[in-house]
Amino acid sequence: MNIEAVKSALISLAIRGKLVPQRDDEPEVEQIGEAPKVAPFEIPAKWKWVKLTAISSAPIKYGYTASASAEGNAKFLRITDITTAGVNWDTVPYCKIEKDKENKFLLDSGDILIARTGGTIGKSFLVDFVNQKTVFASYLLRIRVSERLASPVYIQRFLGSPFYWQQVASGSKGTGQPNINAKTLGSLSVPLPPLAEQRRIVAKLEELLEPLSRVQERLGRLTHDFPEQFKAAVLQKAIQGKLVPQRDDEPEVEQIGEAPKVAPFEIPAKWKWVKLTAISSAPIKYGYTASASAEGNAKFLRITDITTAGVNWDTVPYCKIEKDKENKFLLDSGDILIARTGGTIGKSFLVDFVNQKTVFASYLLRIRVSERLASPVYIQRFLGSPFYWQQVASGSKGTGQPNINAKTLGSLSVPLPPLAEQRRIVAKVEQLFSQVDELTARLSS
Structure with a gap:
């Protein structure tokens, strides 16, 4: 109505x-x-x-x-x-x-x-x-x-x-x-x-x-609060193995690196607790320090270019970067960026499309997931869960300007399902998120 x-x-x-x-x-x-x-x-x-x-x-x-x-x-x-x-x-x-x-x-x-x-x-x-x-x-x-x-x-x-x-x-x-x-x-x-x-x-x-x-006010609260609360609950169930059924024909996950001494919560038998760094194909990387410009030899993705709607690549500025430094900072599809400081600390963005040479700015951290071990989309969904945010809150430092560094981020505990189950979890999350977004749009119209 x-x-x-x-x-x-x-x-x-x-x-x-x-x-x-x-x-x-x-x-x-x-x-x-x-x-x-x-x-x-x-x-x-x-x-x-x-x-x-x-x-x-x-x-x-x-x-x-x-x-x-x-x-x-x-x-x-x-x-x-x-x-x-x-x-x-x-x-x-x-x-x-x-x-x-x-x-x-x-x-x-x-x-x-x-x-x-x-x-x-x-x-x-x-x-x-x-x-x-x-x-x-x-x-x-x-x-x-x-x-x-x-x-x-x-x-x-x-x-x-x-x-x-x-x-x-x-x-x-x-x-x-x-x-x-x-x-x-x-x-x-x-x-x-x-x-x-x-x-x-x-x-x-x-x-x-x-x-x-009064009804409008309640609907406003509902359309504002309910979707976020629902999505958080879905993600928490997803990373606890309670969103999709486990399958007998899927192999048990291999333990990669050390598991936490005390499991934060119970997970299915075939899952394993791992550190985020253990499922990364490269060290977690700080971004490039440069000035944004209207011209340059690479696009320059900053925290401010990343919104809830994604990235408008047309408005992303440029920077100048030396040829021998490019490979360290170039973005590729599947990379995950994390805001490491300020009011957006901990927020993540999955790079799913790069149409030209792009580097990322210094207030971002890049995670490059090993796709042999984990789905980047699953990991990015994990990075929206209440459990992830609890770890960020306890691991961030700096009272004036809280921040999270590469070492702290890499040491975060991740509940890892079999790869096929990760994909099924992602599909179910997308389905449920789409349904709640559609419901919210109807209530708001």
Whole structure:
């Protein structure tokens, strides 16, 4: 269910007079200013079409131009302080404003702010609480509704309707940076019910939207938290031998190198505990130290080029590397890269495609898995398991900037299944991950 679409549909019904019944004892709305020559849609008989400026008690006002500061004589509300959750007034900065300019820009309860430019153009915020002197910034417009004519809450709900957004889209100007000015905003057409009906509409919308918002919040938590928790549980079961059945026709894994003295957890009889370095075909390698450039003789893959969506190779920069050093740092399909420091410490990336000469940067470590012993995809999935992350946390060093080195990484314990079972595990993990991703996409749509 698309909850935003349901909310939009309810607001559309509200501004068309189809959400609450009209009452005979309520007076007809007086026509204030000019109505549009052609009514955008049909409204009840007692309603009127008005311009937004006609129901404002003051001219629509541009905000104050100043620099945000930790100190000043007024709070300074900006576009960036306004989120879907409202405003955290404690984090709103200050500015300095001359005494004779204050009254022009001071905010009061009931004021409505509109973002007039950029990616948030048209978004509105109803000021329902001001606990200290506050002015608003220049990329905002202030509407001050005449409460004799209209409810600020009704107008703010109107400003969330599809009809309002259609008008904003047709009235905004500027191809590079679309914007809406005070004149355009003031000329927007508003379907205005009797004041008492506005309040009944607002009450009904609150009644209907509040449970939808609760459901939306729960779905948000579900789509954010559940997939990661589910995937972590799947990977943990996978590396414990509980995801696919063991087969009698598959050989027992040979013990390679030393096993840990105490097994971290029980694994199937044919599996073995090994160190990561024991299943590597080459020493774990630190990356190359160089400056990224628009030109060079090799692509230069950095931590920042690796995202949850993978690598956009078109945007990976270049570097210059001496011919005799290339082979030490060249990447190949099947290589696994690990972030060794900073906020991304421990995160891994499997190189499955290299279309040109590429080296990796110094804040990455390269693992080259022996494919005679292990599947690189299985190892990369192991590197996403809770057990791996526990080992990284206990093995990383440095309080200011935690890091993991090649020796620590190589000493990590890995539960190793027979090679054929590794492939079956990978296939099952991919299947389950694909299903949860599809479910999450459906819940989010």
